[in-house]
Amino acid sequence: xxxxxxxxxxxxxxxxxxxxxxxxxxxxxxxxxxxxxxxxxxxxxxxxxxxxxxxxxxxxxxxxxxxxxxxxxxxxxxxxxxxxxxxxxxxxxxxxxxxxxxxxxxxx
Amino acid sequence: xxxxxxxxxxxxxxxxxxxxxxxxxxxxxxxxxxxxxxxxxxxxxxxxxxxxxxxxxxxxxxxxxxxxxxxxxxxxxxxxxxxxxxxxxxxxxxxxxxxxxxxxxxxxxxxxx
Numbered sequence: 001x002x003x004x005x006x007x008x009x010x011x012x013x014x015x016x017x018x019x020x021x022x023x024x025x026x027x028x029x030x031x032x033x034x035x036x037x038x039x040x041x042x043x044x045x046x047x048x049x050x051x052x053x054x055x056x057x058x059x060x061x062x063x064x065x066x067x068x069x070x071x072x073x074x075x076x077x078x079x080x081x082x083x084x085x086x087x088x089x090x091x092x093x094x095x096x097x098x099x100x101x102x103x104x105x106x107x108x
Numbered sequence: 109x110x111x112x113x114x115x116x117x118x119x120x121x122x123x124x125x126x127x128x129x130x131x132x133x134x135x136x137x138x139x140x141x142x143x144x145x146x147x148x149x150x151x152x153x154x155x156x157x158x159x160x161x162x163x164x165x166x167x168x169x170x171x172x173x174x175x176x177x178x179x180x181x182x183x184x185x186x187x188x189x190x191x192x193x194x195x196x197x198x199x200x201x202x203x204x205x206x207x208x209x210x211x212x213x214x215x216x217x218x219x220x221x
Binding site for chain 2: 006009034036042043044045046049086088090095096098099100101
């Protein structure tokens with residue numbers, strides 16, 4: 001079965017500090033992993049997908065198959081990054097699996 | 109191109125009342141999904157439709173029914189609302205089953221008193 005774990009419910013940092021939101025997954029095949037972001041009371045939006053290997057809004061995420069992780073990183077957090085972040089595993093079944101989400105708060 | 113459109117945006121129901129949440133997408137996507145979002149629980153899948161004409165239960169289907177009316181529309185019905193169904197409901201669609209990113213609607217905030 002697919003499972004996605006986001007160990008931190010809340011991550012609080014100051015502006016300019018580095019940020020790392022953790023995501024671990026369990027899946028026996030080759031995963032497709034995504035990060036979604038939800039700003040206050042808005043819809044979830046796709047932030048990153050691992051196959052594109054791009055940087056969006058300064059965020060990057062690298063798939064580490066050995067550690068089964070897909071952590072989201074940004075070197076210098078901004079206040080506008082405050083949001084809910086969800087890691088998702090989409091592969092091998094019709095059912096996308098989401099983690100429980102991490103709320104990122106960036107203080108001025 | 110509106111993407112995924114959900115109606116209504118807000119709804120208050122009394123225990124035992126029924127209602128249908130509507131969802132439509134204009135991206136010609138095959139798969140559609142209904143999720144509920146609760147604090148500390150993240151997103152939980154209620155029902156999904158891998159393609160037109162098919163529907164399947166997700167993680168938390170009890171108390172809900174769905175209809176895939178056509179390729180564009182996927183509705184969620186609460187036959188007898190309960191306070192435990194107070195939540196934010198999101199509809200989503202994807203191009204291919206289980207392999208494409210999801211596109212989400214704006215959500216429906218439902219309160220059952």
